[in-house]
Amino acid sequence: MAENFEQHSDISAADLARLTQEAQAEATPSTAKIIWSEFKADKPAMAALIIIVGFILFVMIGALFINTPKMMETNIMGYFNQPFTADFWLGADSAGRSVAKQLIVGSRNSIGIAIGLTVISSTFGICWGLISGYFNGYIDWGMQRIYDFMMMLPMTMMIIVLVTIIPHYNSVTLTFIFSIFYWEGTSRLIRSRTLAESEKDYVAASKASGTSHWKIIFREIMPNISSLIIVDCTLSFAENIGVETGLSYLGFGLPSQTPSLGTMIANANDPNNITQYWWTWLPAALEIIILCLSISYVGQVLRRAADSSQRQGSVN
Amino acid sequence: MWKTILRRFLIMIPEVIVLSILVFLLAKAMPGDPFTGSINPKADPAQIHHLMKINGLYDPWYQQYWNWVVHLFHGNLGNSYQYQEPVTRLIGGRAANTLWLALFTMILTYAFALPMGVYAGRHEGKLPDTIIRVYTYVTYCIPFFVILVIGIWIFGYVLGWFPTTGSISSDATGWLHTFGSRFYHILLPGLLGALFGTVNIVQYLRSEVIDSKHSDYVRTARSKGVPSKDIYRHHIFRNSLLPIAAFAGYSITGLLNGSIFTETVFSYPGMGLLFVNSISYRDYTVITALVLIYGILNLIGTLLSDIILSIVDPRIRIQ
Numbered sequence: 001m002a003e004n005f006e007q008h009s010d011i012s013a014a015d016l017a018r019l020t021q022e023a024q025a026e027a028t029p030s031t032a033k034i035i036w037s038e039f040k041a042d043k044p045a046m047a048a049l050i051i052i053v054g055f056i057l058f059v060m061i062g063a064l065f066i067n068t069p070k071m072m073e074t075n076i077m078g079y080f081n082q083p084f085t086a087d088f089w090l091g092a093d094s095a096g097r098s099v100a101k102q103l104i105v106g107s108r109n110s111i112g113i114a115i116g117l118t119v120i121s122s123t124f125g126i127c128w129g130l131i132s133g134y135f136n137g138y139i140d141w142g143m144q145r146i147y148d149f150m151m152m153l154p155m156t157m158m159i160i161v162l163v164t165i166i167p168h169y170n171s172v173t174l175t176f177i178f179s180i181f182y183w184e185g186t187s188r189l190i191r192s193r194t195l196a197e198s199e200k201d202y203v204a205a206s207k208a209s210g211t212s213h214w215k216i217i218f219r220e221i222m223p224n225i226s227s228l229i230i231v232d233c234t235l236s237f238a239e240n241i242g243v244e245t246g247l248s249y250l251g252f253g254l255p256s257q258t259p260s261l262g263t264m265i266a267n268a269n270d271p272n273n274i275t276q277y278w279w280t281w282l283p284a285a286l287e288i289i290i291l292c293l294s295i296s297y298v299g300q301v302l303r304r305a306a307d308s309s310q311r312q313g314s315v316n
Numbered sequence: 317m318w319k320t321i322l323r324r325f326l327i328m329i330p331e332v333i334v335l336s337i338l339v340f341l342l343a344k345a346m347p348g349d350p351f352t353g354s355i356n357p358k359a360d361p362a363q364i365h366h367l368m369k370i371n372g373l374y375d376p377w378y379q380q381y382w383n384w385v386v387h388l389f390h391g392n393l394g395n396s397y398q399y400q401e402p403v404t405r406l407i408g409g410r411a412a413n414t415l416w417l418a419l420f421t422m423i424l425t426y427a428f429a430l431p432m433g434v435y436a437g438r439h440e441g442k443l444p445d446t447i448i449r450v451y452t453y454v455t456y457c458i459p460f461f462v463i464l465v466i467g468i469w470i471f472g473y474v475l476g477w478f479p480t481t482g483s484i485s486s487d488a489t490g491w492l493h494t495f496g497s498r499f500y501h502i503l504l505p506g507l508l509g510a511l512f513g514t515v516n517i518v519q520y521l522r523s524e525v526i527d528s529k530h531s532d533y534v535r536t537a538r539s540k541g542v543p544s545k546d547i548y549r550h551h552i553f554r555n556s557l558l559p560i561a562a563f564a565g566y567s568i569t570g571l572l573n574g575s576i577f578t579e580t581v582f583s584y585p586g587m588g589l590l591f592v593n594s595i596s597y598r599d600y601t602v603i604t605a606l607v608l609i610y611g612i613l614n615l616i617g618t619l620l621s622d623i624i625l626s627i628v629d630p631r632i633r634i635q
Contacts, residue, residue, distance in 0.1 A: 149331050151618065154610035156576050160595055161603065165345050242459025249461055250580060250592060268465045269580075271480070275473045282469075285462050296457040 031227060031305075038305040045301040048294035055291070056111055063108035066101050072257055073097075083279040091279040093267060103283055106259035109171060110248075111291075114240040116175040117182060121240075122233050125183035129190025130217050134198050147184060155181045160252045171254060178243055186232055193225050227306035234299035238292045245288060261288055320626050328615060335611045336388075340381050343604040394601035398594065403605045407587065411609075413483050414586035417502045417578070418571040422564060424510030429517035430553075430560070436518065437525025438548055448518065456515040460574055464581040467508045478504040481583040505578050509571065517563055524556040558628050565621030569614045
């Protein structure tokens with residue numbers, strides 16, 4: 001191409017290269033670049049990001065080296081072992097099981113479910129919001145009524161009822177049950193943005209030139225609201241950690257033989273445990289707090305990156 | 317205006333019908349049958365068969381649903397198998413506890429959130445605003461049940477300032493003492509709920525105040541020489557009060573859904589704890605009734621908020 005071009009114009013190859021470079025520098029920076037510069041400008045956000053990524057990697061890899069059935073065996077010698085000893089870094093619970101190991105496996109399970117829930121419910125919510133917002137009229141009206149109905153359902157109760165009806169469930173079934181009820185927030189947000197977006201000129205132009213609806217929705221509108229989607233996914237990830245742990249805390253989430261941050265906090269339901277044996281539940285509670293705060297903080301930074309008027313970092 | 321309210325109401329009816337069908341089918345799908353609790357192991361299977369037949373448990377589901385709805389309108393929700401008493405009486409005894417707690421939490425939430433919202437809006441971008449924003453952000457992110465557990469640990473057990481179980485102490489006698497004891501029991505859950513549930517109201521009020529700071533009526537008031545304090549207190553705050561009041565409906569819904577956690581942590585005998593206990597005993601007449609009640613309360617809460625909001629803001633009225 002370049003040689004071809006040279007034959008018909010008098011711009012030299014060096015000039016062409018320089019012009020290309022200038023054009024690239026002046027073009028809108030990519031989303032990834034904006035986000036990265038935003039993190040570089042905000043040191044606490046960088047710390048939060050490192051905490052999250054490091055911690056998730058640590059528990060995911062660490063849990064591979066722990067034999068869960070063996071860990072969950074009752075060990076009478078370790079009955080409420082004190083924390084900060086050589087065998088039990090964080091002490092042991094009433095069955096003599098190491099709190100530190102349970103914490104690692106439990107975090108893996110809880111974070112895994114939260115990630116799964118975020119992926120499934122966000123995908124569904126995004127599609128729902130895009131379709132509902134793009135097709136005005138009867139489709140939107142019908143979808144809105146279904147949305148209203150879902151909003152009316154007492155979510156926690158419905159999940160608990162479903163969990164009791166299903167005879168054998170594991171973390172995958174559980175993730176799907178949660179997903180049935182947790183797509184509304186995303187869909188509402190995406191719908192309102194899609195409504196605004198589909199009135200813009202580029203959509204009208206695309207329609208006029210005969211582009212199919214699906215291509216307009218998923219190849220044209222969706223990329224334009226991608227920053228919103230990234231922010232929303234991060235923030236719902238932070239919320240979803242609370243969903244599974246909350247239900248496991250009540251005793252309707254993961255079965256008791258599968259450690260989860262929620263079942264560990266449920267140790268606090270015993271009046272003796274809560275004061276005397278604080279190490280059985282407090283680390284899990286603190287971990288949830290730190291994790292949720294860091295994830296939402298990262299979400300806030302992403303939100304700032306998505307809104308050009310609030311950015312703190314400079315690209316270049 | 318009335319048309320909007322009427323429309324909103326008409327939309328509600330099919331929703332309630334679908335909810336009742338859903339709840340009924342879910343109850344049918346639960347393991348066990350209504351006689352599991354009331355029959356001893358020596359009962360004759362033929363006898364159970366006969367009882368099931370009399371009570372219409374072999375009818376097709378729509379027939380059974382119809383019977384259930386007819387009973388529902390007669391105020392008969394069946395008997396609880398665990399407690400062996402009518403569900404209406406059982407829930408009636410617990411509902412007051414839950415509603416008092418929710419109401420108290422809501423009043424406290426407004427008491428904390430209103431000054432914070434106005435203050436943050438007034439000092440936009442300055443230190444108090446930043447502090448309030450960080451505060452609402454932190455309280456919003458942390459899952460509420462973790463706060464409850466840590467709260468009851470610190471204030472209930474370690475410091476011993478508040479009771480940790482029940483809704484009233486056993487030795488409470490006399491009107492004043494009873495009231496005091498009840499109040500003492502809802503104080504900690506109410507405070508925690510209010511301190512950690514301010515985010516929506518604060519954020520809304522803050523942006524409302526910031527918007528109206530530059531509006532014409534505020535400029536007029538300023539040029540008249542009204543003191544800045546009075547402008548915020550009387551002009552801006554009063555104008556934002558109605559949409560803020562609309563949040564009450566949504567916040568009641570949120571509080572009711574949170575009541576399952578609050579009541580479990582504080583062993584507070586309300587509807588949420590009743591639900592959790594009924595689930596463990598598979599007491600499904602109670603479960604059905606509670607899911608239905610919570611669903612309808614959710615609906616009424618949202619309806620109230622929507623109506624108030626549509627009075628305030630004509631743009632969101634349903635066409």
